[in-house]
Amino acid sequence: MGQNYFKLQANTYREFQIEFGKVQWMYYHMTTDYNGFGHGIDYEHFEYERFFFATTDKELDDFYPRQMEILKQGALVALGCEVVDLLDEACRDSKVYNFITTALSNPTIEELPFEKEALLSMKNALEEEIDHAWTALPSGSILMDKLEEVYKRYVFQYFKDMYEEGKKGWIR
Numbered sequence: 001m002g003q004n005y006f007k008l009q010a011n012t013y014r015e016f017q018i019e020f021g022k023v024q025w026m027y028y029h030m031t032t033d034y035n036g037f038g039h040g041i042d043y044e045h046f047e048y049e050r051f052f053f054a055t056t057d058k059e060l061d062d063f064y065p066r067q068m069e070i071l072k073q074g075a076l077v078a079l080g081c082e083v084v085d086l087l088d089e090a091c092r093d094s095k096v097y098n099f100i101t102t103a104l105s106n107p108t109i110e111e112l113p114f115e116k117e118a119l120l121s122m123k124n125a126l127e128e129e130i131d132h133a134w135t136a137l138p139s140g141s142i143l144m145d146k147l148e149e150v151y152k153r154y155v156f157q158y159f160k161d162m163y164e165e166g167k168k169g170w171i172r
Contacts, residue, residue, distance in 0.1 A: 007056070
């Protein structure tokens with residue numbers, strides 16, 4: 001199964017903008033309605049499978065590094081949202097599980113230790129018994145802790161960074 005990961009190029013720039021907006025919407029929804037991960041966050045329209053290992057064309061390398069990082073981080077957040085929904089509904093989905101397994105076998109994951117830990121905690125929680133009280137199970141509890149860290153590192157930090165950037169313009 002070959003994965004078609006996104007590559008930012010001149011001809012994919014419009015898609016990049018649209019997908020970036022979807023990440024912002026997901027982050028906004030998480031922050032205003034949940035203050036973290038919860039059931040039913042609006043992530044479904046963002047294709048985390050394509051953006052988890054997204055890359056940039058050499059010509060655009062210097063122009064959008066922070067935005068590309070946010071897009072890739074958003075892929076992990078969206079995947080976490082899907083895993084939480086599956087666990088809350090006491091369901092499993094082979095497509096999600098297979099994506100996690102494939103991502104863990106991608107050599108690039110070794111350069112991303114935090115993401116690897118998050119993926120492993122998702123995989124372990126999905127391998128536990130099916131139970132609506134999944135957060136009380138050992139791997140489910142570990143996953144909740146890891147997702148809280150994902151939220152703080154990526155979602156909360158995104159808004160904090162925007163605020164700090166905005167403050168720079170106010171100070172003269």
